[in-house]
Amino acid sequence: MRTIGIIGLGLMGGSMAIDLKRRGFADRILGVEKEAVNASAAEKIGLVDELVPYETCIGEADIIVVAVPVGTAVKMVCDILDRFQDLGARDKIVIDVCSVKEQVCLATRYHPCRGQFVSTHPMAGTEYSGPWAAMPNLFDGRACIFADAEESSPKALKVIEGLYDVLNMRPTYMNAANHDVHTAYVSHISHVTSFALALTVLDKEKDEKHIFDLASGGFSSTVRLAKSNADMWVPILTQNRGNVLRVMDTYIEKMQQFRAAVADFDEDKVRNLIEEANRIKKILR
Amino acid sequence: MRTIGIIGLGLMGGSMAIDLKRRGFADRILGVEKEAVNASAAEKIGLVDELVPYETCIGEADIIVVAVPVGTAVKMVCDILDRFQDLGARDKIVIDVCSVKEQVCLATRYHPCRGQFVSTHPMAGTEYSGPWAAMPNLFDGRACIFADAEESSPKALKVIEGLYDVLNMRPTYMNAANHDVHTAYVSHISHVTSFALALTVLDKEKDEKHIFDLASGGFSSTVRLAKSNADMWVPILTQNRGNVLRVMDTYIEKMQQFRAAVADFDEDKVRNLIEEANRIKKILR
Numbered sequence: 001m002r003t004i005g006i007i008g009l010g011l012m013g014g015s016m017a018i019d020l021k022r023r024g025f026a027d028r029i030l031g032v033e034k035e036a037v038n039a040s041a042a043e044k045i046g047l048v049d050e051l052v053p054y055e056t057c058i059g060e061a062d063i064i065v066v067a068v069p070v071g072t073a074v075k076m077v078c079d080i081l082d083r084f085q086d087l088g089a090r091d092k093i094v095i096d097v098c099s100v101k102e103q104v105c106l107a108t109r110y111h112p113c114r115g116q117f118v119s120t121h122p123m124a125g126t127e128y129s130g131p132w133a134a135m136p137n138l139f140d141g142r143a144c145i146f147a148d149a150e151e152s153s154p155k156a157l158k159v160i161e162g163l164y165d166v167l168n169m170r171p172t173y174m175n176a177a178n179h180d181v182h183t184a185y186v187s188h189i190s191h192v193t194s195f196a197l198a199l200t201v202l203d204k205e206k207d208e209k210h211i212f213d214l215a216s217g218g219f220s221s222t223v224r225l226a227k228s229n230a231d232m233w234v235p236i237l238t239q240n241r242g243n244v245l246r247v248m249d250t251y252i253e254k255m256q257q258f259r260a261a262v263a264d265f266d267e268d269k270v271r272n273l274i275e276e277a278n279r280i281k282k283i284l285r
Numbered sequence: 286m287r288t289i290g291i292i293g294l295g296l297m298g299g300s301m302a303i304d305l306k307r308r309g310f311a312d313r314i315l316g317v318e319k320e321a322v323n324a325s326a327a328e329k330i331g332l333v334d335e336l337v338p339y340e341t342c343i344g345e346a347d348i349i350v351v352a353v354p355v356g357t358a359v360k361m362v363c364d365i366l367d368r369f370q371d372l373g374a375r376d377k378i379v380i381d382v383c384s385v386k387e388q389v390c391l392a393t394r395y396h397p398c399r400g401q402f403v404s405t406h407p408m409a410g411t412e413y414s415g416p417w418a419a420m421p422n423l424f425d426g427r428a429c430i431f432a433d434a435e436e437s438s439p440k441a442l443k444v445i446e447g448l449y450d451v452l453n454m455r456p457t458y459m460n461a462a463n464h465d466v467h468t469a470y471v472s473h474i475s476h477v478t479s480f481a482l483a484l485t486v487l488d489k490e491k492d493e494k495h496i497f498d499l500a501s502g503g504f505s506s507t508v509r510l511a512k513s514n515a516d517m518w519v520p521i522l523t524q525n526r527g528n529v530l531r532v533m534d535t536y537i538e539k540m541q542q543f544r545a546a547v548a549d550f551d552e553d554k555v556r557n558l559i560e561e562a563n564r565i566k567k568i569l570r
Contacts (some may be wrong), residue, residue, distance in 0.1 A: 218509075222479055
């Protein structure tokens with residue numbers, strides 16, 4: 001009889017709840033959700049067996065999944081490890097699923113119960129959020145990063161590898177600092193460029209009401225991530241600030257090179273930039 | 286018996302050929318393609334009934350579709366109108382399908398055969414190019430812009446409206462200058478931001494070979510347009526230079542606001558920018 005406690009019943013927590021239950025990894029799922037509207041939706045949808053207070057979840061669950069925005073998650077993981085220690089609960093495990101890994105790994109590094117914490121980043125998602133966004137099969141076939149896995153006890157690590165195996169994820173092991181550099185490049189910057197694109201076009205919309213009538217499929221795909229939730233993204237950008245700023249600087253520099261080439265009527269330079277960018281074809285499947 | 290001549294058998298020309306033939310709008314399709322490899326592919330795929338020289342196409346076709354990159358297209362439309370005049374061919378029609386409209390409309394404005402030219406922009410496409418990229422149903426349900434339609438003869442306009450009706454496109458009428466402002470915002474800038482994103486990440490790839498192993502669905506969607514072809518995009522950016530530069534300036538300004546807010550740890554400002562960008566949800570279906 002295995003009880004999983006999920007704290008935060010949004011896209012990630014809710015989707016995990018669905019698949020861990022129906023695929024038999026969890027016998028019982030407890031949910032913790034502080035937003036009343038989300039809690040009642042999660043209950044109505046049937047994401048969890050029972051909504052419980054935070055303390056009850058930690059007392060009763062064998063595995064606790066912290067699926068809240070990254071700023072809150074760091075403090076919560078520390079608090080949960082403290083409670084494990086107070087309870088003398090040496091078999092319980094806590095995991096986080098945040099998109100930034102260095103701070104949570106740093107904060108917990110010397111905790112006496114560090115071995116009971118497994119820091120993971122299941123790289124799956126959509127631009128939607130909340131329990132309504134939860135869906136089956138969200139994680140299938142995607143990569144799951146285990147950050148600083150050598151800091152977890154082999155026993156806890158094995159259990160959580162089993163959990164992600166049930167979610168059909170490909171495990172990847174990486175130190176937390178490297179993880180944050182990688183995600184700045186292949187995830188965080190894409191969100192920022194989409195936000196900036198949306199802001200640019202919305203600005204124009206003030207005097208051109210019909211600007212979106214012509215929006216093409218290409219525009220929709222490029223701007224899709226601009227629908228992403230501020231509660232999630234403000235703390236990600238804050239916690240991964242150093243890496244994100246470095247990538248933004250490179251990006252602004254590339255835009256300025258492009259701008260200069262267009263402004264100078266330098267068609268050879270524009271062509272070189274486009275052909276260099278085209279190399280992305282060989283890299284993305 | 287209606288013969289359509291298509292000059293340029295790439296994504297646009299090839300896809301038009303497929304649907305105009307199988308939906309019965311054209312009895313016969315002549316193709317003109319100057320790249321030998323594209324010509325032989327178009328023949329092998331069976332996009333056209335016959336590959337012919339440029340002059341033959343103009344002599345034999347009732348409707349000529351100019352589907353070549355925008356720089357070449359402007360000169361070609363003028364040349365074709367000259368030939369209509371020389372041939373005394375007052376019933377032939379030429380259309381272009383370019384993504385920039387002002388120059389081609391300006392260049393042809395006072396041509397004695399201007400009425401026989403219909404300037405259109407079928408807003409459909411993919412990031413792929415060449416006859417291999419041609420596909421059925423590409424245009425279904427998308428918008429087709431008629432630029433400066435009042436300069437075309439009512440008779441020619443009606444025929445071409447019929448052509449796009451067969452392609453299941455929604456007609457939209459707009460002056461050429463407005464069209465170019467709109468497409469700078471909802472299409473051209475998306476391409477530039479994708480090119481810049483690809484360049485940024487490819488730069489990093491020089492020292493981090495595995496940077497793309499973690500590329501998420503979000504990254505792929507944001508960078509998709511960076512696969513677009515230089516032959517097509519260099520002349521678009523040149524011809525729509527003024528509008529594109531203005532949009533790029535706004536965009537760079539938004540990125541810099543974002544950068545400053547992250548650099549200053551100004552979470553309220555980051556949140557405001559994200560929430561403002563989120564308004565795109567209400568606008569895109």
